[in-house]
Amino acid sequence: MAVRPTHWPRALHSARQLADIALDFDCAASMPIDPAARQAMAEALTLDLGNPSSTHGKGQAGRALVEWGRGQLAEALGVAPRELVLTSGATEANALAWRGVLDPLLAAGRTPTVLTSAVEHASVRALAADYRQRGVRVVELPVDDQGQWREETLDTLVASADLAFVSLIWVHNETGVVHPVARVAHAARSRGALVHTDGTQAMGRQAIDPSMLGVDAITLSGHKFGGPPGTGALWLRPGTSLQAVQPGHQELGMRGGTENVLGIVGLGAAATTLAARLVEAPRVRRLRDRLATGLAELGGQRNAVAAPDQDSGHIAHVSFVGLDAPRLVMALDLAGLAVSAGSACASGTVEPSHVTRAMFGDGEAGRALARGAVRFSVGPHHEDRDVDRAIALTAQVVGRLRQAAAARHW
Ligand SMILES: Cc1ncc(COP(=O)(O)O)c(C=O)c1O
CATH class of the missing domain: 3.90.1150.10 (Aspartate Aminotransferase, domain 1)
Incomplete structure (x- = not known):
């Protein structure tokens, strides 16, 4: 039986009024859901699906949809499906990258250095502040008045002692500047650091070829390219494994919890529009x-x-x-x-x-x-x-x- 709060019609009515705002020039915050994603999700919603981890038929029906969504995204990126950890969005993907690398190092008694920039998304800023408090040395690449990296400091920063992790935004969410992540990636990886980039704003705007970019991890978010909010992924270079933030057997042990089946269907359908x-x-x-x-x-x-x-x-x-x-x-x-x-x-x-x-x-x-x-x-x-x-x-x-x-x- 459908259980609904009694005020649902009113909530829907006011949401409709607000959503029908005439002109949306804020699509860097959220892109309208693509018709392909809308239709795929609506069709999936008509199915009586089980838990994708269940071995019975209904469970496997859910699993099939999760793997379809992952497969579409993988195909659009030209990567293997198992290289994608599906998440609730870019914020969680960023957290998985940071915590997955840094927590084991801290647990092993190391005090690593992290290189990031002064203009990261708030989700990365919050992680940087957290790890600073926990004794990690977080160094920031400054920018000039046009939002471009001040590259004269880059070589020194990359040469920082015990550089373990680099996390730099690729396409900037406020300015639209495309940062030369590939240049840093090579130098930092050759010093043994794991290199992560927040590629959230790059989807549908830059050709995304992880091997060209040369990084180890890329953050993605579904609602920036026509998928539903609350979906995203962390691409990981083959062979890279991260400690889970939320342990569980799903997502190759890197992200526990029952998958967001409908959201993943929408994410996959949106990926076909990339x-x-x-x-x-x-x-x-x-x-x-x-x-x-x-x-x-x-x-x-x-x-x-x-x-x-x-x-x-x-x-x-x-x-x-x-x-x-x-x-x-x-x-x-x-x-x-x-x-x-x-x-x-x-x-x-x-x-x-x-x-x-x-x-x-x-x-x-x-x-x-x-x-x-x-x-x-x-x-x-x-x-x-x-x-x-x-x-x-x-x-x-x-x-x-x-x-x-x-x-x-x-
Ligand atoms: C560059 C960047 N990173 C991370 C995020 C957070 O994305 P999500 O809403 O998927 O958590 C955004 C969204 O505003 C963003 O633009």
């Missing part, structure tokens, strides 16, 4: 450029401008100096446009994010750039008319907020 997404990438870049030009005409300062091979092409990181990004994001939302702030708003005060602080510094001018930083992210579902509408809505809202700010200063 090649088409890559074909669309130049069109997305053109739309992003058109958007960035329009925003610049409104007085927005474009940040993180990079050469095409160092730019994912899906993000316009723009500072509206004099405005507070969280307030701007909220006003845009009310006007029907979803974007995200490059700053976090904590307890009523606007604090620049660690990324904008790393790029712009703590000086007056840098703080103004950071405070007004907004991320617009573009996807293959957008058309020219969407971009024009986004620019027009931003023009209205920015104009209104600037007038209000000017009135406050009288």
